[in-house]
Amino acid sequence: MTASRPIRLATIPVVLCVALYCVYRILEVVPWGGYDPGFDPGGQVLATGVILATGAVQLRFAFTRLSGLRAGALLGAQVLLVYGPYLVFGSLWDPSGAFVVAAVLLTFAGRYSWAVAAFAVLCDLTVRVLLDQPGIVDADGVVYPRVAYSAIVAVVLARGRHQDGPAGPAQGGSRASAGGQGRGRRQADHDGARRRHRPEPPPAGMTNPEPRPPAIRRADVLAKLTAPVADAWVATGTADGPYLVPLTLAWLRERIVLATDGRSRTATNIAATGTARLALGGTRDVVMIDAVLEETFPVAQAPSWVADGYATGTDWDPRSAGGAYLYLLLRPDRIQAWREENELADRTLMRDGVWLS
Incomplete structure (x- = not known):
C-alpha cells in the first residue's frame, strides 16, 4: 500500500486563501445579481482563465521550492499574468498585486526579500496610478487600503512555506550507499516545538551539558x-x-x-x-x-x-x-x-x- 504524504498545517489556509481570492476576482469580471463589470463574453472567459492561472502559479510557488532560473522564470510568468491583461482590458483590469508580492517573498531569500517585496508594492501602486486604475483614491480623497490588504495576503501566502518550527516526518530519500541502510543512528522524534528523547542512556559527557552559543x-x-x-x-x-x-x-x-x-x-x-x-x-x-x-x-x-x-x-x-x-x-x-x-x-x-x- 502506498504511504500517504503528510499534510502540513499551512496547506489548508494557503489553498483556502488562494481559492477564495480567485473566486472573489472572478466575481469581479462576470455579471451577477444586476452587477455588470463591463467585460464582454470573450473578455470574461479570458479574464477568468488568467485569474485561475495566476492562482495555480501561486500554489506552485507556495508548495514547491524552486531555485535559479526556474524560480525567476516562474516569477516572470506571474508578473505577466498579473499585469499583462492591462494590454487587453485597460483600466477595467484589477491586477492581483498581492500574488506578485507573495511570489517575491517566496523567490528571494534572506533579509533582502522584504525590501524586494516593498519595491514590488511600490511598483504595483505606480502602475495603477499611471494607468488611472479606479479604486486607488475614493471620493473623499482617501487612499484605498490596497497596500495593507496586499501585505496581509502576501504574508499569509509566504508564511505558509517559511516555517521556523521543526518540520513533520521526513519526506524523501535516495539511493542506499554501499553500506546499505545500516549506517547512522535512529532519527530524533519531534513533538511540536519540543524534542522528547528516546529512553536510551546518554553518551558519556553528554548528560545535560551547558548549551552551546x-x-x-x-x-x-x-x-x-x-x-x-x-x-x-x-x-x-x-x-x-x-x-x-x-x-x-x-x-x-x-x-x-x-x-x-x-x-x-x-x-x-x-x-x-x-x-x-x-x-x-x-x-x-x-x-x-x-x-x-x-x-x-x-x-x-x-x-x-x-x-x-x-x-x-x-x-x-x-x-x-x-x-x-x-x-x-x-x-x-x-x-x-x-x-x-x-x-x-x-x-x-x-x-x-x-x-x-
Missing part, C-alpha cells in the same frame, strides 16, 4: 560538513511516499554535493520536488538541513571543482562508476542544530539561506 554550534555544524567522508541520512519524497537512505556528502563552496545514480529514487525525487532534508549526527548531537536543488551535473560534464572536490573529500570517485551517476548540488535553506533540550530555543542557525550568527 550559536557561534559554537555553527562551528560544530561546519566541522561535521567538512569532516572526511561525511555521511548523512538523506530524505526526499513525492506523492508515492517518503524515501530515506544514507549517502556521503561533500561541502564545497557553501553547497552540499551528493553523488547518486540518476535513475535512483533520490535523484528522481529531488528532480521532481527540488528539495531534500539531510540529517547528520546522532540523536543527541543533531544537525538537520533543509536544502534546495541548485544544479545537477552528469559525472562526465561536472566542473572540476565539483568532481575533484567530491573525490578529495570522500572515499569514492563517482567518475569511476559510469555515466549514469549524477552530482546533485544542494543549497542549504535552513540549518538547525541541538544536543539537549536546553539548546532547542536557538536551534535554527540558518534561515532562508542566511546564517543567523
Whole structure:
C-alpha cells in the first residue's frame, strides 16, 4: 500500500486563501445579481482563465521550492499574468498585486526579500496610478487600503512555506550507499516545538551539558560538513511516499554535493520536488538541513571543482562508476542544530539561506 504524504498545517489556509481570492476576482469580471463589470463574453472567459492561472502559479510557488532560473522564470510568468491583461482590458483590469508580492517573498531569500517585496508594492501602486486604475483614491480623497490588504495576503501566502518550527516526518530519500541502510543512528522524534528523547542512556559527557552559543554550534555544524567522508541520512519524497537512505556528502563552496545514480529514487525525487532534508549526527548531537536543488551535473560534464572536490573529500570517485551517476548540488535553506533540550530555543542557525550568527 502506498504511504500517504503528510499534510502540513499551512496547506489548508494557503489553498483556502488562494481559492477564495480567485473566486472573489472572478466575481469581479462576470455579471451577477444586476452587477455588470463591463467585460464582454470573450473578455470574461479570458479574464477568468488568467485569474485561475495566476492562482495555480501561486500554489506552485507556495508548495514547491524552486531555485535559479526556474524560480525567476516562474516569477516572470506571474508578473505577466498579473499585469499583462492591462494590454487587453485597460483600466477595467484589477491586477492581483498581492500574488506578485507573495511570489517575491517566496523567490528571494534572506533579509533582502522584504525590501524586494516593498519595491514590488511600490511598483504595483505606480502602475495603477499611471494607468488611472479606479479604486486607488475614493471620493473623499482617501487612499484605498490596497497596500495593507496586499501585505496581509502576501504574508499569509509566504508564511505558509517559511516555517521556523521543526518540520513533520521526513519526506524523501535516495539511493542506499554501499553500506546499505545500516549506517547512522535512529532519527530524533519531534513533538511540536519540543524534542522528547528516546529512553536510551546518554553518551558519556553528554548528560545535560551547558548549551552551546550559536557561534559554537555553527562551528560544530561546519566541522561535521567538512569532516572526511561525511555521511548523512538523506530524505526526499513525492506523492508515492517518503524515501530515506544514507549517502556521503561533500561541502564545497557553501553547497552540499551528493553523488547518486540518476535513475535512483533520490535523484528522481529531488528532480521532481527540488528539495531534500539531510540529517547528520546522532540523536543527541543533531544537525538537520533543509536544502534546495541548485544544479545537477552528469559525472562526465561536472566542473572540476565539483568532481575533484567530491573525490578529495570522500572515499569514492563517482567518475569511476559510469555515466549514469549524477552530482546533485544542494543549497542549504535552513540549518538547525541541538544536543539537549536546553539548546532547542536557538536551534535554527540558518534561515532562508542566511546564517543567523
